[in-house]
Amino acid sequence: MGMFTGIGEKWDRFCDKTKPFREGTGKVLGGTGKVLKTTGSYLFRLRAVLLSVPVAVAAILLAMKNMDRLPDSVGLMLQTSGDFAVLVPKTIAVFGPLGITALCILLTVCSKKTVFPWLISVFTLILPVLIWFTNVYPA
Numbered sequence: 001m002g003m004f005t006g007i008g009e010k011w012d013r014f015c016d017k018t019k020p021f022r023e024g025t026g027k028v029l030g031g032t033g034k035v036l037k038t039t040g041s042y043l044f045r046l047r048a049v050l051l052s053v054p055v056a057v058a059a060i061l062l063a064m065k066n067m068d069r070l071p072d073s074v075g076l077m078l079q080t081s082g083d084f085a086v087l088v089p090k091t092i093a094v095f096g097p098l099g100i101t102a103l104c105i106l107l108t109v110c111s112k113k114t115v116f117p118w119l120i121s122v123f124t125l126i127l128p129v130l131i132w133f134t135n136v137y138p139a
Contacts, residue, residue, distance in 0.1 A: 048114045052105045055121050059101040062128040066094045069132055078134050097127035 043050070067090070074093035075084025104121030108114050 048109045048118075051114060051118045052108050052121070055101065055118070055125065056105055058125055059098055059128075062125065063094050063098045066128050066132055070094065070135060074131065074135055076131070076134075093131050094128070097124060097131065100124050100127065 070090050070093055072090055073087050074090055075087050076093070077085035079085055101121050101124045104117050104124055107117035108121060111117055
């Protein structure tokens, strides 16, 4: 037992020497935690905007591409005979899906549940692609 008697005293001296460093570390980590919590809170509040920006950019890019690629008269509702049931001007075929996507983004920003309208707005990005595909490769 004689060799273990000095360990307790040495441990107490070590704890006394390192106490300022340990308390300072707690303050630094506590401050970092506050910063992370505040950042997370702001990101949660801005989630609708952060989710909507990529969808809006993609919708605008698709509209610009369709404005260049589509013919002046765009056919909708392709029938089995290979003819279109409705012919609309190019501007309506381009800005119609863009308007639907904008409406879904508006619902995303206004609603408490942001994920469901956002998901619908992501699915509306298929419309310009389908319009282009049916007009370039008809049956």
